Amino acid sequence: MAKRMPPAQLATLLRDAITRLNRRVRQTRPxxxxxxxxxxxxxxxxxxxxxxxxxxxxxxxxxxxxxxxxxxxxxxxxxxxxxxxxxxxxxxxxxxxxxxxxxxxxxxxxxNEWLAGRLAELTPEDRDALQRAAEILQKVARD
Amino acid sequence: MAKRMPPAQLATLLRDAITRLNRRVRQTRPxxxxxxxxxxxxxxxxxxxxxxxxxxxxxxxxxxxxxxxxxxxxxxxxxxxxxxxxxxxxxxxxxxxxxxxxxxxxxxxxxNEWLAGRLAELTPEDRDALQRAAEILQKVARD
DNA sequence: TCACGATCGTTAGCCTAACTAATAAGCCAG
DNA sequence: CTGGCTTATTAGTTAGGCTAACGATCGTGA
Incomplete structure:
Protein backbone atom coordinates (compact mmCIF):
# COMPACT_ATOMS: atom_id res chain seq x y z
CA MET A 1 0.00 0.00 0.00
CA ALA A 2 1.09 3.51 -0.69
CA LYS A 3 2.29 5.88 1.97
CA ARG A 4 -0.24 7.18 4.44
CA MET A 5 -1.88 10.32 3.07
CA PRO A 6 -3.63 13.31 4.65
CA PRO A 7 -7.46 13.19 4.90
CA ALA A 8 -8.01 15.73 2.12
CA GLN A 9 -6.04 13.66 -0.31
CA LEU A 10 -7.71 10.48 0.86
CA ALA A 11 -11.08 12.17 0.33
CA THR A 12 -10.13 12.91 -3.26
CA LEU A 13 -8.97 9.36 -3.82
CA LEU A 14 -12.10 7.91 -2.29
CA ARG A 15 -14.46 10.10 -4.26
CA ASP A 16 -12.71 9.25 -7.46
CA ALA A 17 -12.83 5.53 -6.74
CA ILE A 18 -16.48 5.71 -5.80
CA THR A 19 -17.44 7.76 -8.85
CA ARG A 20 -15.80 5.36 -11.20
CA LEU A 21 -17.18 2.29 -9.51
CA ASN A 22 -20.65 3.80 -9.63
CA ARG A 23 -20.34 4.32 -13.36
CA ARG A 24 -19.22 0.80 -13.95
CA VAL A 25 -21.99 -0.66 -11.87
CA ARG A 26 -24.54 1.52 -13.62
CA GLN A 27 -23.43 0.26 -17.01
CA THR A 28 -24.23 -3.30 -16.01
CA ARG A 29 -27.46 -2.52 -14.30
CA PRO A 30 -30.48 -3.63 -16.37
CA ASN A 112 -24.80 -7.50 -8.26
CA GLU A 113 -23.67 -10.00 -10.80
CA TRP A 114 -20.87 -7.98 -12.28
CA LEU A 115 -19.55 -6.56 -9.05
CA ALA A 116 -19.76 -9.87 -7.23
CA GLY A 117 -17.87 -11.49 -10.09
CA ARG A 118 -15.14 -8.93 -9.90
CA LEU A 119 -14.96 -9.26 -6.14
CA ALA A 120 -14.69 -13.02 -6.41
CA GLU A 121 -11.52 -12.53 -8.42
CA LEU A 122 -9.85 -10.65 -5.60
CA THR A 123 -7.83 -12.23 -2.86
CA PRO A 124 -9.63 -12.98 0.41
CA GLU A 125 -7.43 -10.33 2.01
CA ASP A 126 -8.63 -7.70 -0.46
CA ARG A 127 -12.22 -8.68 0.16
CA ASP A 128 -11.67 -8.40 3.88
CA ALA A 129 -10.28 -4.94 3.32
CA LEU A 130 -13.31 -3.92 1.27
CA GLN A 131 -15.68 -5.34 3.82
CA ARG A 132 -14.04 -3.36 6.55
CA ALA A 133 -14.06 -0.26 4.37
CA ALA A 134 -17.75 -0.67 3.55
CA GLU A 135 -18.57 -0.78 7.22
CA ILE A 136 -16.50 2.33 7.87
CA LEU A 137 -18.13 4.13 4.95
CA GLN A 138 -21.59 3.29 6.22
CA LYS A 139 -20.60 4.95 9.47
CA VAL A 140 -19.16 7.97 7.66
CA ALA A 141 -22.26 8.38 5.51
CA ARG A 142 -24.51 8.20 8.55
CA ASP A 143 -25.09 11.45 10.36
CA MET B 1 -15.29 -6.53 11.99
CA ALA B 2 -18.14 -8.81 11.09
CA LYS B 3 -17.71 -12.36 9.88
CA ARG B 4 -16.30 -12.86 6.41
CA MET B 5 -19.12 -12.81 3.86
CA PRO B 6 -19.54 -14.23 0.35
CA PRO B 7 -18.80 -11.91 -2.61
CA ALA B 8 -22.45 -11.43 -3.53
CA GLN B 9 -23.29 -10.18 -0.09
CA LEU B 10 -20.18 -8.03 -0.02
CA ALA B 11 -21.22 -6.57 -3.36
CA THR B 12 -24.56 -5.57 -1.88
CA LEU B 13 -22.91 -4.05 1.16
CA LEU B 14 -20.45 -2.11 -0.96
CA ARG B 15 -23.05 -0.75 -3.35
CA ASP B 16 -25.20 0.38 -0.48
CA ALA B 17 -22.30 2.10 1.22
CA ILE B 18 -21.23 3.77 -1.99
CA THR B 19 -24.73 4.91 -2.88
CA ARG B 20 -25.24 6.51 0.49
CA LEU B 21 -21.86 8.13 0.53
CA ASN B 22 -22.46 9.54 -2.92
CA ARG B 23 -25.71 11.10 -1.77
CA ARG B 24 -24.07 12.66 1.22
CA VAL B 25 -21.26 14.10 -0.80
CA ARG B 26 -23.72 15.46 -3.35
CA GLN B 27 -25.71 17.22 -0.65
CA THR B 28 -22.69 19.18 0.46
CA ARG B 29 -21.46 19.92 -3.02
CA PRO B 30 -22.22 23.54 -3.99
CA ASN B 112 -13.84 17.60 -0.26
CA GLU B 113 -14.43 19.70 2.78
CA TRP B 114 -17.15 17.61 4.29
CA LEU B 115 -15.69 14.23 3.46
CA ALA B 116 -12.19 15.20 4.53
CA GLY B 117 -13.63 16.48 7.80
CA ARG B 118 -15.40 13.24 8.42
CA LEU B 119 -12.32 11.26 7.52
CA ALA B 120 -10.23 13.32 9.89
CA GLU B 121 -12.47 12.16 12.72
CA LEU B 122 -11.66 8.53 12.05
CA THR B 123 -8.80 6.63 13.60
CA PRO B 124 -5.61 6.39 11.55
CA GLU B 125 -6.29 2.67 11.25
CA ASP B 126 -9.69 3.32 9.69
CA ARG B 127 -8.16 5.77 7.27
CA ASP B 128 -5.53 3.24 6.34
CA ALA B 129 -8.30 0.73 5.69
CA LEU B 130 -10.15 3.20 3.45
CA GLN B 131 -7.01 4.07 1.57
CA ARG B 132 -6.33 0.45 0.87
CA ALA B 133 -9.95 -0.07 -0.14
CA ALA B 134 -9.88 2.92 -2.48
CA GLU B 135 -6.90 1.48 -4.25
CA ILE B 136 -8.60 -1.90 -4.57
CA LEU B 137 -11.75 -0.26 -5.87
CA GLN B 138 -9.82 1.67 -8.48
CA LYS B 139 -8.49 -1.64 -9.69
CA VAL B 140 -11.94 -3.23 -9.67
CA ALA B 141 -13.46 -0.32 -11.58
CA ARG B 142 -10.73 -0.42 -14.17
CA ASP B 143 -11.27 -2.82 -17.00
C1' DT C 1 -8.21 7.77 -58.33
C1' DC C 2 -12.07 7.39 -56.32
C1' DA C 3 -15.83 5.19 -54.03
C1' DC C 4 -17.05 3.22 -50.10
C1' DG C 5 -16.64 1.73 -45.35
C1' DA C 6 -14.89 3.26 -40.84
C1' DT C 7 -14.23 6.87 -37.46
C1' DC C 8 -15.11 11.32 -34.97
C1' DG C 9 -17.89 14.52 -33.01
C1' DT C 10 -22.32 16.25 -32.53
C1' DT C 11 -27.38 16.49 -32.37
C1' DA C 12 -31.73 14.79 -30.97
C1' DG C 13 -34.46 12.43 -27.97
C1' DC C 14 -35.20 9.75 -23.92
C1' DC C 15 -34.60 8.34 -19.07
C1' DT C 16 -33.23 8.50 -14.08
C1' DA C 17 -32.57 11.06 -10.26
C1' DA C 18 -31.85 14.76 -7.71
C1' DC C 19 -33.24 19.64 -6.24
C1' DT C 20 -36.45 23.90 -4.94
C1' DA C 21 -40.82 26.25 -4.77
C1' DA C 22 -45.47 26.18 -4.35
C1' DT C 23 -49.86 24.04 -3.08
C1' DA C 24 -53.54 21.32 -0.91
C1' DA C 25 -54.90 18.83 2.93
C1' DG C 26 -54.92 17.89 7.65
C1' DC C 27 -53.51 18.66 12.48
C1' DC C 28 -53.32 21.23 16.72
C1' DA C 29 -52.69 25.05 20.11
C1' DG C 30 -54.11 29.15 21.84
C1' DC D 1 -62.18 28.40 15.38
C1' DT D 2 -58.44 30.33 13.32
C1' DG D 3 -53.71 30.66 12.13
C1' DG D 4 -49.53 28.29 11.86
C1' DC D 5 -47.09 23.91 11.34
C1' DT D 6 -46.49 19.34 9.05
C1' DT D 7 -47.21 16.00 5.26
C1' DA D 8 -47.41 14.76 0.72
C1' DT D 9 -47.76 16.00 -3.84
C1' DT D 10 -47.21 18.65 -8.16
C1' DA D 11 -44.58 21.47 -11.24
C1' DG D 12 -40.46 22.81 -13.14
C1' DT D 13 -35.36 22.75 -13.43
C1' DT D 14 -30.84 20.71 -13.69
C1' DA D 15 -27.19 17.20 -14.20
C1' DG D 16 -25.82 13.31 -16.24
C1' DG D 17 -26.31 9.18 -18.36
C1' DC D 18 -27.83 6.34 -22.64
C1' DT D 19 -28.84 5.03 -27.89
C1' DA D 20 -29.71 6.22 -32.62
C1' DA D 21 -28.70 8.81 -36.39
C1' DC D 22 -26.06 12.13 -39.14
C1' DG D 23 -22.57 15.00 -41.52
C1' DA D 24 -17.81 15.53 -42.17
C1' DT D 25 -13.56 13.47 -42.77
C1' DC D 26 -10.22 9.85 -43.34
C1' DG D 27 -8.06 6.07 -45.56
C1' DT D 28 -7.94 1.98 -48.23
C1' DG D 29 -8.66 -1.40 -51.85
C1' DA D 30 -10.24 -2.24 -56.43
Whole structure:
Protein backbone atom coordinates (compact mmCIF):
# COMPACT_ATOMS: atom_id res chain seq x y z
CA MET A 1 0.00 0.00 0.00
CA ALA A 2 1.09 3.51 -0.69
CA LYS A 3 2.29 5.88 1.97
CA ARG A 4 -0.24 7.18 4.44
CA MET A 5 -1.88 10.32 3.07
CA PRO A 6 -3.63 13.31 4.65
CA PRO A 7 -7.46 13.19 4.90
CA ALA A 8 -8.01 15.73 2.12
CA GLN A 9 -6.04 13.66 -0.31
CA LEU A 10 -7.71 10.48 0.86
CA ALA A 11 -11.08 12.17 0.33
CA THR A 12 -10.13 12.91 -3.26
CA LEU A 13 -8.97 9.36 -3.82
CA LEU A 14 -12.10 7.91 -2.29
CA ARG A 15 -14.46 10.10 -4.26
CA ASP A 16 -12.71 9.25 -7.46
CA ALA A 17 -12.83 5.53 -6.74
CA ILE A 18 -16.48 5.71 -5.80
CA THR A 19 -17.44 7.76 -8.85
CA ARG A 20 -15.80 5.36 -11.20
CA LEU A 21 -17.18 2.29 -9.51
CA ASN A 22 -20.65 3.80 -9.63
CA ARG A 23 -20.34 4.32 -13.36
CA ARG A 24 -19.22 0.80 -13.95
CA VAL A 25 -21.99 -0.66 -11.87
CA ARG A 26 -24.54 1.52 -13.62
CA GLN A 27 -23.43 0.26 -17.01
CA THR A 28 -24.23 -3.30 -16.01
CA ARG A 29 -27.46 -2.52 -14.30
CA PRO A 30 -30.48 -3.63 -16.37
CA UNK A 31 -31.30 -6.57 -14.12
CA UNK A 32 -35.02 -7.00 -13.60
CA UNK A 33 -35.57 -3.39 -14.68
CA UNK A 34 -35.57 -2.00 -11.17
CA UNK A 35 -33.05 0.80 -10.75
CA UNK A 36 -30.65 0.87 -7.85
CA UNK A 37 -32.54 3.71 -6.25
CA UNK A 38 -35.84 1.89 -6.47
CA UNK A 39 -34.32 -1.31 -5.17
CA UNK A 40 -32.70 0.51 -2.28
CA UNK A 41 -35.95 2.13 -1.27
CA UNK A 42 -37.84 -1.15 -1.54
CA UNK A 43 -35.22 -2.87 0.59
CA UNK A 44 -35.32 -0.18 3.25
CA UNK A 45 -39.08 -0.41 3.34
CA UNK A 46 -38.98 -4.18 3.67
CA UNK A 47 -36.42 -3.98 6.45
CA UNK A 48 -38.43 -1.39 8.37
CA UNK A 49 -41.74 -3.13 7.81
CA UNK A 50 -43.79 0.02 7.24
CA UNK A 51 -42.86 3.68 6.89
CA UNK A 52 -44.39 6.98 5.87
CA UNK A 53 -42.97 8.62 2.75
CA UNK A 54 -41.22 11.14 4.93
CA UNK A 55 -39.55 8.45 7.01
CA UNK A 56 -38.52 6.55 3.92
CA UNK A 57 -37.12 9.74 2.37
CA UNK A 58 -35.10 10.36 5.52
CA UNK A 59 -33.86 6.79 5.53
CA UNK A 60 -32.76 7.09 1.92
CA UNK A 61 -31.42 10.60 2.44
CA UNK A 62 -33.44 12.20 -0.30
CA UNK A 63 -36.01 14.99 -0.24
CA UNK A 64 -39.69 14.07 0.04
CA UNK A 65 -40.53 14.93 -3.59
CA UNK A 66 -37.83 12.57 -4.75
CA UNK A 67 -39.32 9.81 -2.67
CA UNK A 68 -42.78 10.58 -4.02
CA UNK A 69 -41.52 9.74 -7.49
CA UNK A 70 -39.69 6.62 -6.43
CA UNK A 71 -42.70 5.31 -4.55
CA UNK A 72 -44.95 6.10 -7.50
CA UNK A 73 -42.85 3.89 -9.72
CA UNK A 74 -42.79 1.09 -7.19
CA UNK A 75 -46.53 1.39 -6.73
CA UNK A 76 -47.13 1.26 -10.50
CA UNK A 77 -45.40 -2.08 -10.51
CA UNK A 78 -47.41 -3.27 -7.54
CA UNK A 79 -44.35 -3.63 -5.34
CA UNK A 80 -45.48 -1.33 -2.54
CA UNK A 81 -48.90 -0.45 -1.25
CA UNK A 82 -50.17 2.51 0.69
CA UNK A 83 -52.68 2.45 3.49
CA UNK A 84 -54.12 5.46 5.30
CA UNK A 85 -52.59 6.46 8.59
CA UNK A 86 -54.96 5.43 11.40
CA UNK A 87 -55.01 8.79 13.16
CA UNK A 88 -53.29 11.36 10.93
CA UNK A 89 -55.20 12.01 7.74
CA UNK A 90 -52.21 13.66 6.06
CA UNK A 91 -49.91 10.70 6.28
CA UNK A 92 -49.91 7.40 4.46
CA UNK A 93 -48.29 4.17 5.46
CA UNK A 94 -46.12 2.43 2.90
CA UNK A 95 -45.41 -1.27 2.97
CA UNK A 96 -44.13 -3.89 0.57
CA UNK A 97 -46.56 -6.19 -1.20
CA UNK A 98 -46.13 -9.94 -1.65
CA UNK A 99 -45.03 -9.14 -5.19
CA UNK A 100 -42.47 -6.73 -3.82
CA UNK A 101 -41.12 -9.29 -1.42
CA UNK A 102 -40.91 -11.86 -4.21
CA UNK A 103 -39.02 -9.34 -6.30
CA UNK A 104 -36.58 -8.77 -3.47
CA UNK A 105 -36.04 -12.49 -3.04
CA UNK A 106 -35.34 -12.77 -6.75
CA UNK A 107 -32.85 -9.95 -6.53
CA UNK A 108 -31.12 -11.69 -3.66
CA UNK A 109 -30.06 -14.25 -6.20
CA UNK A 110 -29.37 -12.24 -9.35
CA UNK A 111 -28.00 -9.26 -7.53
CA ASN A 112 -24.80 -7.50 -8.26
CA GLU A 113 -23.67 -10.00 -10.80
CA TRP A 114 -20.87 -7.98 -12.28
CA LEU A 115 -19.55 -6.56 -9.05
CA ALA A 116 -19.76 -9.87 -7.23
CA GLY A 117 -17.87 -11.49 -10.09
CA ARG A 118 -15.14 -8.93 -9.90
CA LEU A 119 -14.96 -9.26 -6.14
CA ALA A 120 -14.69 -13.02 -6.41
CA GLU A 121 -11.52 -12.53 -8.42
CA LEU A 122 -9.85 -10.65 -5.60
CA THR A 123 -7.83 -12.23 -2.86
CA PRO A 124 -9.63 -12.98 0.41
CA GLU A 125 -7.43 -10.33 2.01
CA ASP A 126 -8.63 -7.70 -0.46
CA ARG A 127 -12.22 -8.68 0.16
CA ASP A 128 -11.67 -8.40 3.88
CA ALA A 129 -10.28 -4.94 3.32
CA LEU A 130 -13.31 -3.92 1.27
CA GLN A 131 -15.68 -5.34 3.82
CA ARG A 132 -14.04 -3.36 6.55
CA ALA A 133 -14.06 -0.26 4.37
CA ALA A 134 -17.75 -0.67 3.55
CA GLU A 135 -18.57 -0.78 7.22
CA ILE A 136 -16.50 2.33 7.87
CA LEU A 137 -18.13 4.13 4.95
CA GLN A 138 -21.59 3.29 6.22
CA LYS A 139 -20.60 4.95 9.47
CA VAL A 140 -19.16 7.97 7.66
CA ALA A 141 -22.26 8.38 5.51
CA ARG A 142 -24.51 8.20 8.55
CA ASP A 143 -25.09 11.45 10.36
CA MET B 1 -15.29 -6.53 11.99
CA ALA B 2 -18.14 -8.81 11.09
CA LYS B 3 -17.71 -12.36 9.88
CA ARG B 4 -16.30 -12.86 6.41
CA MET B 5 -19.12 -12.81 3.86
CA PRO B 6 -19.54 -14.23 0.35
CA PRO B 7 -18.80 -11.91 -2.61
CA ALA B 8 -22.45 -11.43 -3.53
CA GLN B 9 -23.29 -10.18 -0.09
CA LEU B 10 -20.18 -8.03 -0.02
CA ALA B 11 -21.22 -6.57 -3.36
CA THR B 12 -24.56 -5.57 -1.88
CA LEU B 13 -22.91 -4.05 1.16
CA LEU B 14 -20.45 -2.11 -0.96
CA ARG B 15 -23.05 -0.75 -3.35
CA ASP B 16 -25.20 0.38 -0.48
CA ALA B 17 -22.30 2.10 1.22
CA ILE B 18 -21.23 3.77 -1.99
CA THR B 19 -24.73 4.91 -2.88
CA ARG B 20 -25.24 6.51 0.49
CA LEU B 21 -21.86 8.13 0.53
CA ASN B 22 -22.46 9.54 -2.92
CA ARG B 23 -25.71 11.10 -1.77
CA ARG B 24 -24.07 12.66 1.22
CA VAL B 25 -21.26 14.10 -0.80
CA ARG B 26 -23.72 15.46 -3.35
CA GLN B 27 -25.71 17.22 -0.65
CA THR B 28 -22.69 19.18 0.46
CA ARG B 29 -21.46 19.92 -3.02
CA PRO B 30 -22.22 23.54 -3.99
CA UNK B 31 -18.58 24.61 -3.82
CA UNK B 32 -17.63 26.79 -6.76
CA UNK B 33 -20.66 25.47 -8.66
CA UNK B 34 -18.74 22.82 -10.55
CA UNK B 35 -20.28 19.39 -10.23
CA UNK B 36 -18.27 16.32 -9.41
CA UNK B 37 -18.53 15.04 -12.94
CA UNK B 38 -17.35 18.30 -14.44
CA UNK B 39 -14.52 18.55 -11.96
CA UNK B 40 -13.43 15.01 -12.66
CA UNK B 41 -13.33 15.60 -16.39
CA UNK B 42 -11.43 18.86 -15.95
CA UNK B 43 -8.92 17.15 -13.68
CA UNK B 44 -8.38 14.28 -16.09
CA UNK B 45 -7.84 16.75 -18.89
CA UNK B 46 -5.35 18.74 -16.87
CA UNK B 47 -3.46 15.60 -15.90
CA UNK B 48 -3.29 14.38 -19.47
CA UNK B 49 -2.39 17.78 -20.88
CA UNK B 50 -4.53 17.50 -24.00
CA UNK B 51 -7.05 14.92 -25.18
CA UNK B 52 -9.64 14.44 -27.87
CA UNK B 53 -13.26 14.20 -26.73
CA UNK B 54 -13.16 10.49 -27.42
CA UNK B 55 -10.09 9.98 -25.27
CA UNK B 56 -11.56 12.03 -22.47
CA UNK B 57 -14.79 10.05 -22.68
CA UNK B 58 -12.84 6.81 -22.43
CA UNK B 59 -10.85 8.13 -19.50
CA UNK B 60 -14.02 9.10 -17.70
CA UNK B 61 -15.81 5.93 -18.76
CA UNK B 62 -18.75 7.66 -20.38
CA UNK B 63 -20.06 7.60 -23.93
CA UNK B 64 -18.93 10.31 -26.35
CA UNK B 65 -22.28 12.16 -26.41
CA UNK B 66 -22.14 12.44 -22.65
CA UNK B 67 -18.70 13.95 -22.85
CA UNK B 68 -19.92 16.39 -25.49
CA UNK B 69 -22.37 17.78 -22.93
CA UNK B 70 -19.84 17.93 -20.13
CA UNK B 71 -17.26 19.66 -22.31
CA UNK B 72 -19.90 22.11 -23.53
CA UNK B 73 -20.55 23.19 -19.95
CA UNK B 74 -16.86 23.53 -19.21
CA UNK B 75 -16.34 25.49 -22.39
CA UNK B 76 -19.23 27.83 -21.57
CA UNK B 77 -17.41 28.70 -18.38
CA UNK B 78 -14.15 29.17 -20.24
CA UNK B 79 -12.43 26.34 -18.39
CA UNK B 80 -11.46 24.31 -21.44
CA UNK B 81 -10.65 25.27 -24.99
CA UNK B 82 -10.70 23.36 -28.23
CA UNK B 83 -8.15 23.58 -31.02
CA UNK B 84 -8.26 21.78 -34.36
CA UNK B 85 -6.29 18.59 -34.76
CA UNK B 86 -3.20 19.33 -36.88
CA UNK B 87 -3.68 16.48 -39.35
CA UNK B 88 -7.11 14.93 -38.78
CA UNK B 89 -9.93 17.29 -39.65
CA UNK B 90 -12.49 15.25 -37.77
CA UNK B 91 -10.85 15.50 -34.40
CA UNK B 92 -10.46 18.36 -31.98
CA UNK B 93 -7.95 18.78 -29.20
CA UNK B 94 -9.21 19.73 -25.76
CA UNK B 95 -7.08 21.43 -23.18
CA UNK B 96 -7.58 23.39 -19.98
CA UNK B 97 -7.43 27.15 -20.03
CA UNK B 98 -5.63 29.33 -17.51
CA UNK B 99 -9.02 29.92 -15.94
CA UNK B 100 -9.54 26.19 -15.73
CA UNK B 101 -6.23 25.65 -14.06
CA UNK B 102 -6.96 28.44 -11.61
CA UNK B 103 -10.28 26.80 -10.84
CA UNK B 104 -8.54 23.50 -10.18
CA UNK B 105 -6.03 25.17 -7.92
CA UNK B 106 -8.87 26.72 -5.97
CA UNK B 107 -10.50 23.35 -5.65
CA UNK B 108 -7.27 21.88 -4.39
CA UNK B 109 -7.81 23.98 -1.32
CA UNK B 110 -11.57 23.84 -0.80
CA UNK B 111 -11.96 20.30 -2.01
CA ASN B 112 -13.84 17.60 -0.26
CA GLU B 113 -14.43 19.70 2.78
CA TRP B 114 -17.15 17.61 4.29
CA LEU B 115 -15.69 14.23 3.46
CA ALA B 116 -12.19 15.20 4.53
CA GLY B 117 -13.63 16.48 7.80
CA ARG B 118 -15.40 13.24 8.42
CA LEU B 119 -12.32 11.26 7.52
CA ALA B 120 -10.23 13.32 9.89
CA GLU B 121 -12.47 12.16 12.72
CA LEU B 122 -11.66 8.53 12.05
CA THR B 123 -8.80 6.63 13.60
CA PRO B 124 -5.61 6.39 11.55
CA GLU B 125 -6.29 2.67 11.25
CA ASP B 126 -9.69 3.32 9.69
CA ARG B 127 -8.16 5.77 7.27
CA ASP B 128 -5.53 3.24 6.34
CA ALA B 129 -8.30 0.73 5.69
CA LEU B 130 -10.15 3.20 3.45
CA GLN B 131 -7.01 4.07 1.57
CA ARG B 132 -6.33 0.45 0.87
CA ALA B 133 -9.95 -0.07 -0.14
CA ALA B 134 -9.88 2.92 -2.48
CA GLU B 135 -6.90 1.48 -4.25
CA ILE B 136 -8.60 -1.90 -4.57
CA LEU B 137 -11.75 -0.26 -5.87
CA GLN B 138 -9.82 1.67 -8.48
CA LYS B 139 -8.49 -1.64 -9.69
CA VAL B 140 -11.94 -3.23 -9.67
CA ALA B 141 -13.46 -0.32 -11.58
CA ARG B 142 -10.73 -0.42 -14.17
CA ASP B 143 -11.27 -2.82 -17.00
C1' DT C 1 -8.21 7.77 -58.33
C1' DC C 2 -12.07 7.39 -56.32
C1' DA C 3 -15.83 5.19 -54.03
C1' DC C 4 -17.05 3.22 -50.10
C1' DG C 5 -16.64 1.73 -45.35
C1' DA C 6 -14.89 3.26 -40.84
C1' DT C 7 -14.23 6.87 -37.46
C1' DC C 8 -15.11 11.32 -34.97
C1' DG C 9 -17.89 14.52 -33.01
C1' DT C 10 -22.32 16.25 -32.53
C1' DT C 11 -27.38 16.49 -32.37
C1' DA C 12 -31.73 14.79 -30.97
C1' DG C 13 -34.46 12.43 -27.97
C1' DC C 14 -35.20 9.75 -23.92
C1' DC C 15 -34.60 8.34 -19.07
C1' DT C 16 -33.23 8.50 -14.08
C1' DA C 17 -32.57 11.06 -10.26
C1' DA C 18 -31.85 14.76 -7.71
C1' DC C 19 -33.24 19.64 -6.24
C1' DT C 20 -36.45 23.90 -4.94
C1' DA C 21 -40.82 26.25 -4.77
C1' DA C 22 -45.47 26.18 -4.35
C1' DT C 23 -49.86 24.04 -3.08
C1' DA C 24 -53.54 21.32 -0.91
C1' DA C 25 -54.90 18.83 2.93
C1' DG C 26 -54.92 17.89 7.65
C1' DC C 27 -53.51 18.66 12.48
C1' DC C 28 -53.32 21.23 16.72
C1' DA C 29 -52.69 25.05 20.11
C1' DG C 30 -54.11 29.15 21.84
C1' DC D 1 -62.18 28.40 15.38
C1' DT D 2 -58.44 30.33 13.32
C1' DG D 3 -53.71 30.66 12.13
C1' DG D 4 -49.53 28.29 11.86
C1' DC D 5 -47.09 23.91 11.34
C1' DT D 6 -46.49 19.34 9.05
C1' DT D 7 -47.21 16.00 5.26
C1' DA D 8 -47.41 14.76 0.72
C1' DT D 9 -47.76 16.00 -3.84
C1' DT D 10 -47.21 18.65 -8.16
C1' DA D 11 -44.58 21.47 -11.24
C1' DG D 12 -40.46 22.81 -13.14
C1' DT D 13 -35.36 22.75 -13.43
C1' DT D 14 -30.84 20.71 -13.69
C1' DA D 15 -27.19 17.20 -14.20
C1' DG D 16 -25.82 13.31 -16.24
C1' DG D 17 -26.31 9.18 -18.36
C1' DC D 18 -27.83 6.34 -22.64
C1' DT D 19 -28.84 5.03 -27.89
C1' DA D 20 -29.71 6.22 -32.62
C1' DA D 21 -28.70 8.81 -36.39
C1' DC D 22 -26.06 12.13 -39.14
C1' DG D 23 -22.57 15.00 -41.52
C1' DA D 24 -17.81 15.53 -42.17
C1' DT D 25 -13.56 13.47 -42.77
C1' DC D 26 -10.22 9.85 -43.34
C1' DG D 27 -8.06 6.07 -45.56
C1' DT D 28 -7.94 1.98 -48.23
C1' DG D 29 -8.66 -1.40 -51.85
C1' DA D 30 -10.24 -2.24 -56.43
Missing amino acids: VGDLTGTQLSALTSLELAGALTPRELADTERVQPPTMTKIVAKLEERGLVQRTPHPTDGRQVILSTTDTGRAMLAQFDRAR | VGDLTGTQLSALTSLELAGALTPRELADTERVQPPTMTKIVAKLEERGLVQRTPHPTDGRQVILSTTDTGRAMLAQFDRAR
